[in-house]
Amino acid sequence: MSPLARVMRLLSLLQARREWSGAELAQRLAVTDRTVRRDVEKLRELGYPVHASTGTAGGYRLVSGRNMPPLALDEEEAVAVAAGLLTAAGSGVGGVAETAVRALAKLSQILPSRLRHRVAVLAQATESVPAVSGAQVDPAVLAVLGAAVRDGELLGFGYRRRDGSAGDRRVEPHRLVTAYRLWYLLAYDPERADWRTFRVDRITDPRPTGRRFPPRELPAADTGAYLDRVLATTPYRHRAVVRIAAPPREVLGWVFRLLPARVTEAEGGSEVLLSADQPREVARDVLSLAALGAGLEIVEADELVRAELGAARDRLG
Numbered sequence: 001m002s003p004l005a006r007v008m009r010l011l012s013l014l015q016a017r018r019e020w021s022g023a024e025l026a027q028r029l030a031v032t033d034r035t036v037r038r039d040v041e042k043l044r045e046l047g048y049p050v051h052a053s054t055g056t057a058g059g060y061r062l063v064s065g066r067n068m069p070p071l072a073l074d075e076e077e078a079v080a081v082a083a084g085l086l087t088a089a090g091s092g093v094g095g096v097a098e099t100a101v102r103a104l105a106k107l108s109q110i111l112p113s114r115l116r117h118r119v120a121v122l123a124q125a126t127e128s129v130p131a132v133s134g135a136q137v138d139p140a141v142l143a144v145l146g147a148a149v150r151d152g153e154l155l156g157f158g159y160r161r162r163d164g165s166a167g168d169r170r171v172e173p174h175r176l177v178t179a180y181r182l183w184y185l186l187a188y189d190p191e192r193a194d195w196r197t198f199r200v201d202r203i204t205d206p207r208p209t210g211r212r213f214p215p216r217e218l219p220a221a222d223t224g225a226y227l228d229r230v231l232a233t234t235p236y237r238h239r240a241v242v243r244i245a246a247p248p249r250e251v252l253g254w255v256f257r258l259l260p261a262r263v264t265e266a267e268g269g270s271e272v273l274l275s276a277d278q279p280r281e282v283a284r285d286v287l288s289l290a291a292l293g294a295g296l297e298i299v300e301a302d303e304l305v306r307a308e309l310g311a312a313r314d315r316l317g
Contacts (some may be wrong), residue, residue, distance in 0.1 A: 001029075006029055006035075010029060014048075015062060022060065142176070142183065145176060145203070153173075157207060159204070173186075174187055175223050181256070197227060231259055237277050237278075238282050239273065239301075240275075240301035241298075243266055244269050244289055244292065244297075245296075247269065248264065250292070255289060274286060279308045286301075
């Protein structure tokens with residue numbers, strides 16, 4: 001590996017993790033600790049603020065700043081970043097579509113011509129439709145949560161519950177999960193001695209405390225499947241059960257909000273449990289399933305849900 005390639009590889013490593021020990025970097029680069037120190041100095045000369053801490057637990061950390069030099073991206077990383085920016089309109093993050101366009105323009109300017117061409121081809125062939133449903137997330141809140149997850153830092157924030165009441169929480173944040181056009185924070189609540197999931201659009205004023213916590217084993221290896229189980233067992237005020245003459249896979253592909261755990265195979269098709277805090281939301285999902293064009297039977301529904309369905313039928317004539 002040439003000295004220039006090695007320095008760029010060092011930069012890529014420093015961008016991938018918050019902090020590295022000198023020994024770890026030397027092992028990754030197959031060089032001596034002295035060479036690592038020399039390459040770190042080269043990065044500093046190029047304008048990259050690399051902080052070095054001393055002692056047995058010392059290491060190197062790339063300090064974020066207002067005017068960071070260009071990122072070191074390989075071909076696959078550049079295309080992946082471009083794809084993420086191009087699909088940002090449907091991410092549920094408020095105002096991110098316009099920001100993504102500006103970021104993609106900046107990315108294109110700093111890429112080599114070969115990579116710039118690949119990104120341009122992808123951009124010309126892609127169109128992202130903004131999400132028309134799902135709560136909007138404040139990007140500033142999301143950034144604070146992401147940093148707290150990365151740094152393993154105890155986090156305080158205000159939280160608005162489903163019933164509209166609000167309170168303060170202090171948790172150990174472990175993962176951010178996107179599902180069903182919503183963002184969730186998976187965290188451990190020391191006060192309740194249990195894992196909790198929080199909708200990010202209901203979080204306000206996130207406050208890092210500066211206190212670190214040791215890593216915990218997550219409640220499940222597959223955080224997506226764990227979130228599905230949590231959501232499927234959450235009680236709601238209104239519900240309906242319907243049977244539809246279509247297999248579960250087709251049903252789940254038709255209505256994006258449906259949880260897999262609530263769609264089960266039944267004789268002649270599927271049985272679907274629908275629930276929400278507002279009867280109109282349950283009725284909306286029943287009507288969405290009816291639009292699939294398969295035979296549908298309402299097995300169970302509370303009075304308010306049936307009233308919403310009746311009103312919808314009247315409006316449709």
